[in-house]
Amino acid sequence: MSGPKKQILVNAFTMNCVGHIHHGMWTHPRDRSLEHGELGYWLDLARTLERGLFDAVFIADIIGNYDVYGGNVDVTLRESVQMPVNDPWMLVSAMASVTEHLGFAVTANVGAEHPYTFARRLTTLDQLTRGRIGWNIVTGYLDSGARGLGLDGLAAHDTRYDRADDFLAVAYKLWEDSWDDDAVRADRAARLYADPDKVRPIQHDGPFYRAQGYHMSAPSPQRTPVLFQAGSSGRGQRFAARHAEGIFIHAPTPQAARKATRELRQAVADAGRDPYDVRIYVGIAVVPGATDAEAHDKLAEYLRHASPEGGVAHFAASTGIDFARYGLDEPIPYGESNAIQSAASAARERNATRRQLLEQHALGGRYHVVAGTPASIADELERWVDEGDIDGFNLTRIVTPESYQDFAELVVPELQARGRYRTAYAPGTLRERLLGGNGRLAPRHAGARAQRLADLTF
Numbered sequence: 384m385s386g387p388k389k390q391i392l393v394n395a396f397t398m399n400c401v402g403h404i405h406h407g408m409w410t411h412p413r414d415r416s417l418e419h420g421e422l423g424y425w426l427d428l429a430r431t432l433e434r435g436l437f438d439a440v441f442i443a444d445i446i447g448n449y450d451v452y453g454g455n456v457d458v459t460l461r462e463s464v465q466m467p468v469n470d471p472w473m474l475v476s477a478m479a480s481v482t483e484h485l486g487f488a489v490t491a492n493v494g495a496e497h498p499y500t501f502a503r504r505l506t507t508l509d510q511l512t513r514g515r516i517g518w519n520i521v522t523g524y525l526d527s528g529a530r531g532l533g534l535d536g537l538a539a540h541d542t543r544y545d546r547a548d549d550f551l552a553v554a555y556k557l558w559e560d561s562w563d564d565d566a567v568r569a570d571r572a573a574r575l576y577a578d579p580d581k582v583r584p585i586q587h588d589g590p591f592y593r594a595q596g597y598h599m600s601a602p603s604p605q606r607t608p609v610l611f612q613a614g615s616s617g618r619g620q621r622f623a624a625r626h627a628e629g630i631f632i633h634a635p636t637p638q639a640a641r642k643a644t645r646e647l648r649q650a651v652a653d654a655g656r657d658p659y660d661v662r663i664y665v666g667i668a669v670v671p672g673a674t675d676a677e678a679h680d681k682l683a684e685y686l687r688h689a690s691p692e693g694g695v696a697h698f699a700a701s702t703g704i705d706f707a708r709y710g711l712d713e714p715i716p717y718g719e720s721n722a723i724q725s726a727a728s729a730a731r732e733r734n735a736t737r738r739q740l741l742e743q744h745a746l747g748g749r750y751h752v753v754a755g756t757p758a759s760i761a762d763e764l765e766r767w768v769d770e771g772d773i774d775g776f777n778l779t780r781i782v783t784p785e786s787y788q789d790f791a792e793l794v795v796p797e798l799q800a801r802g803r804y805r806t807a808y809a810p811g812t813l814r815e816r817l818l819g820g821n822g823r824l825a826p827r828h829a830g831a832r833a834q835r836l837a838d839l840t841f
């Protein structure tokens with residue numbers, strides 16, 4: 384590869400709950416996830432991540448519970464597999480108050496929100512954090528959540544994305560089109576707070592949403608928050624190509640990542656955007672040690688606390704398949720899914736039995752795990768970035784906050800020495816840091832102010 388080496392972007396991947404990806408790890412004596420209901424836990428985490436110069440804390444969320452495995456929530460509750468799960472957005476102001484640069488990429492399900500009120504909430508947070516907000520747009524994959532919201536069940540997979548498109552159309556109009564940059568004057572002498580000629584109501588009459596009115600908040604530094612997305616079915620890729628600025632993919636190898644990034648960048652180009660106007664992330668876990676032996680001893684110790692069954696209960700909800708119904712070595716009829724199609728088709732390709740699934744979830748989850756010295760981990764991360772054509776990682780917590788601390792103390796200096804990781808934060812908003820430019824949606828993005836938004840529909 385010629386030219387300067389690509390800098391590696393890193394988000395801390397977590398959730399406002401006990402078990403997130405590596406299920407069972409709450410039983411480890413050093414794990415602090417049992418404290419997720421305490422503000423101190425989140426403030427400590429924010430400070431740790433900023434010391435490690437992480438780009439952002441990426442907070443996953445679900446609406447509903449995992450009740451597919453065994454047709455109930457027994458394993459889900461016993462192992463605390465994302466149940467209980469608290470609201471992720473309530474953490475942001477507090478974590479922002481003890482940091483200056485750390486970004487917040489936070490998940491919200493469009494099916495549980497209305498764009499008129501949601502857009503105001505994010506504008507508020509983007510003001511309070513001076514432009515550090517990102518939104519991980521999800522469409523939901525749990526019938527339990529849909530039932531909780533009063534529906535009979537989830538809408539069809541592609542229809543969920545159609546609704547999300549329409550949600551975004553309303554949100555772009557509110558964020559980008561309702562207030563001009565110079566609308567707020569706050570001129571005491573002239574008794575002019577905002578110039579009425581520079582503020583206008585939006586009008587939207589789409590297939591799912593109707594909205595008419597002014598954006599309730601004045602513009603925030605980024606206007607539209609940095610948009611993240613994580614679905615990778617065909618319809619999911621089309622949605623990502625249109626909207627996403629950060630895309631989170633699941634890939635077992637750098638080669639698989641390369642295939643996914645090639646498709647995604649092509650889809651972004653087909654949507655009229657620059658294929659490198661998106662940052663692509665892979666989820667990964669690292670276990671660094673001063674020596675190889677130390678790292679592998681630590682991994683062995685972690686493995687003793689993990690719950691493979693908790694991991695499979697999580698995977699059952701992702702794919703919509705009740706694995707508990709099958710014997711350990713019985714073939715499982717993998718079919719079509721209305722849940723996460725990309726997870727279901729990957730499972731179909733692997734065609735694993737329940738015994739094999741339990742083995743794949745040895746550390747409670749299916750994320751790729753790299754254990755070794757800081758130098759060998761840095762080699763592996765560089766290989767993923769260069770061979771997979773990705774931009775960075777969502778780093779999972781095995782034991783929290785230990786996994787993030789280990790990364791910051793052991794791996795970051797090694798990546799810095801290789802010129803692959805920042806040595807200080809540059810000033811500016813989250814979007815400026817991740818994507819450069821003037822901090823606004825790129826001019827060719829469908830939601831940008833440069834476009835004619837008044838009649839935007841998708």
Ligand SMILES: Cc1cc2nc3c(=O)[nH]c(=O)nc-3n(C[C@H](O)[C@H](O)[C@H](O)COP(=O)(O)O)c2cc1C
Nearest residue numbers: 443444521522523613614615616619633723724725
């Ligand atoms: C790596 C990854 C992370 C995801 N994180 C979340 C999440 O935090 N909350 C959620 O509701 N869905 C999450 N999803 C589900 C996606 O947002 C999307 O709804 C799902 O993948 C269905 O899209 P697909 O069929 O296009 O893959 C995630 C998916 C992937 C692949």
